[in-house]
Amino acid sequence: MAIKSNDFRIKWLIVGLLAGIIVTVVLPDFFLLNNSNTNQNINLANSKPEHKFAEYSQWPPFLTDPTFDLLAWRKHCWANQMSLPTGDQKLYYKKNFTAHAICRNVIDNIQSIYNIETKIASVQHPTMFAEKIKKLFNYDAKLYEKALDQDLYFVMNKYSFEETVYNPLRGRRPIQQPEIPIEQYLKETMEKTSQVCDLCNYQKMTATDSLGRMENRNAYSAANAFKFDQWHSMFMPKQHDITKITLEELKDVYTLAWKWIRAVHKQSPSHRFPALLWDSLPHGGASQVHPHIHATVHSNHYYGQFESIRSASEQYYRDYKHVKNQKGKNYFRAMQDIHTALNLTIPLSGLTILVPITSRKEYDIIVLAENFDERFIEVIYQILQGYFNKLKQYSFSSCLYLPPLSPNKDDGGLTPVYFRIIPRGQPSSLLSEVSSLDLFSIYNVNKLPSDLFAEIVTWFKAT
Numbered sequence: 001m002a003i004k005s006n007d008f009r010i011k012w013l014i015v016g017l018l019a020g021i022i023v024t025v026v027l028p029d030f031f032l033l034n035n036s037n038t039n040q041n042i043n044l045a046n047s048k049p050e051h052k053f054a055e056y057s058q059w060p061p062f063l064t065d066p067t068f069d070l071l072a073w074r075k076h077c078w079a080n081q082m083s084l085p086t087g088d089q090k091l092y093y094k095k096n097f098t099a100h101a102i103c104r105n106v107i108d109n110i111q112s113i114y115n116i117e118t119k120i121a122s123v124q125h126p127t128m129f130a131e132k133i134k135k136l137f138n139y140d141a142k143l144y145e146k147a148l149d150q151d152l153y154f155v156m157n158k159y160s161f162e163e164t165v166y167n168p169l170r171g172r173r174p175i176q177q178p179e180i181p182i183e184q185y186l187k188e189t190m191e192k193t194s195q196v197c198d199l200c201n202y203q204k205m206t207a208t209d210s211l212g213r214m215e216n217r218n219a220y221s222a223a224n225a226f227k228f229d230q231w232h233s234m235f236m237p238k239q240h241d242i243t244k245i246t247l248e249e250l251k252d253v254y255t256l257a258w259k260w261i262r263a264v265h266k267q268s269p270s271h272r273f274p275a276l277l278w279d280s281l282p283h284g285g286a287s288q289v290h291p292h293i294h295a296t297v298h299s300n301h302y303y304g305q306f307e308s309i310r311s312a313s314e315q316y317y318r319d320y321k322h323v324k325n326q327k328g329k330n331y332f333r334a335m336q337d338i339h340t341a342l343n344l345t346i347p348l349s350g351l352t353i354l355v356p357i358t359s360r361k362e363y364d365i366i367v368l369a370e371n372f373d374e375r376f377i378e379v380i381y382q383i384l385q386g387y388f389n390k391l392k393q394y395s396f397s398s399c400l401y402l403p404p405l406s407p408n409k410d411d412g413g414l415t416p417v418y419f420r421i422i423p424r425g426q427p428s429s430l431l432s433e434v435s436s437l438d439l440f441s442i443y444n445v446n447k448l449p450s451d452l453f454a455e456i457v458t459w460f461k462a463t
């Protein structure tokens with residue numbers, strides 16, 4: 001009896017074992033049969049670890065003039081700039097636009113990088129709450145109607161995966177005034193901090209790196225006491241108060257940083273990827289009120305966030321390399337073309353200012369250029385003046401990525417000069433302007449790019 005029941009158990013054990021083998025070994029293979037990538041992934045795992053950094057192609061050069069006929073596009077295709085072109089073509093394009101090849105080409109170009117779509121988010125309000133919202137919009141019936149069916153514009157960059165949702169209605173909410181008026185906050189902060197400022201007292205209170213102290217009329221260098229890269233230095237105007245910075249001072253700061261970057265590269269030729277990072281005021285992440293720009297020169301590749309854009313542009317180039325009549329496209333130039341078509345660029349020969357349709361924040365501005373020169377610094381200065389005087393934005397974060405240093409003739413992945421700036425909220429406010437949206441998911445912006453564009457064209461009227 002005992003033996004029999006053991007037999008029975010063993011039989012079931014074998015059945016169970018076989019079933020287990022089928023589930024763990026045979027079934028997954030069966031399901032993955034059609035997925036030809038599986039084997040390839042396994043091979044990749046065994047191949048050399050250093051990724052594509054060394055495998056950039058030689059892209060067509062970045063140039064700032066458009067590759068399409070802007071006048072023809074405006075004449076035959078582009079109807080208006082009410083928002084962002086989405087599914088409903090009637091709203092954005094002229095009646096007969098399909099009859100013109102240029103319309104198709106430019107729209108194809110837009111769609112080659114971006115997905116743009118509108119979604120409607122509906123809400124219902126109980127009576128008392130409805131009253132509150134109506135009051136918020138000053139009893140503007142049209143606006144209130146919009147509040148019940150809100151237009152959301154989603155823009156996704158299919159290569160870099162930057163994604164933004166615009167809800168212009170949120171931007172129409174009355175703005176809460178900061179606890180302390182901004183002018184008073186700035187005045188008090190500057191007075192208080194200038195008396196105990198290490199950066200004002202730099203000869204005694206700042207470190208230097210192996211290249212020593214660099215200095216010119218209005219600016220000087222200092223090593224960061226706590227570095228975030230092998231080659232990492234800081235460049236300061238001697239002036240403490242950012243709101244009073246002059247063009248000459250800004251030029252001296254950037255010129256000195258550029259001199260240091262070349263000195264680093266001369267000493268260590270493998271360091272080829274320069275970045276200049278600038279945060280303004282403690283609310284913008286700066287540890288000191290005194291303006292200071294971080295300059296770094298990285299080896300092998302750019303810092304991850306910019307390298308991901310560079311990598312997106314390599315992918316874009318490869319995707320269009322074999323397309324007839326295109327002979328490969330420069331991603332940055334295509335992006336610039338798209339923004340020009342959407343009336344979001346200011347061209348200044350050799351340099352383009354644009355309001356990105358994947359903005360990270362309200363007032364996000366990008367400048368692309370063929371060369372880094374004095375005019376470029378003038379444009380940065382002009383943008384800062386607009387931020388300060390027109391938008392009352394004193395706290396910001398910005399980056400300036402310069403093209404790779406001393407490229408060889410056959411060297412790939414040459415990026416343009418790339419400057420980007422975003423405001424970092426009211427400096428006197430306790431409220432952080434960064435949230436899980438910005439850090440982990442999607443950028444939420446409440447002003448359409450065309451609104452900011454209408455503002456910044458006025459800053460560059462005279463130039």
Ligand SMILES: *[C@@H]1O[C@H](CO)[C@@H](O)[C@H](O)[C@H]1NC(C)=O
Pocket residue numbers: 096099100
């Ligand atoms: C549309 O464009 C085509 C080609 O330019 C032209 O022949 C046609 O007359 C246009 N139609 C209208 C309604 O404008």
Ligand SMILES: *[C@@H]1O[C@H](CO)[C@@H](O)[C@H](O)[C@H]1NC(C)=O
Pocket residue numbers: 074080081343450453454457
């Ligand atoms: C482009 O935008 C500016 C600023 O809003 C506006 O003045 C201009 O008329 C627009 N141009 C076109 C062709 O839509």
Ligand SMILES: [Zn+2]
Pocket residue numbers: 193194197198199200201239240290
């Ligand atoms: Zn100072």
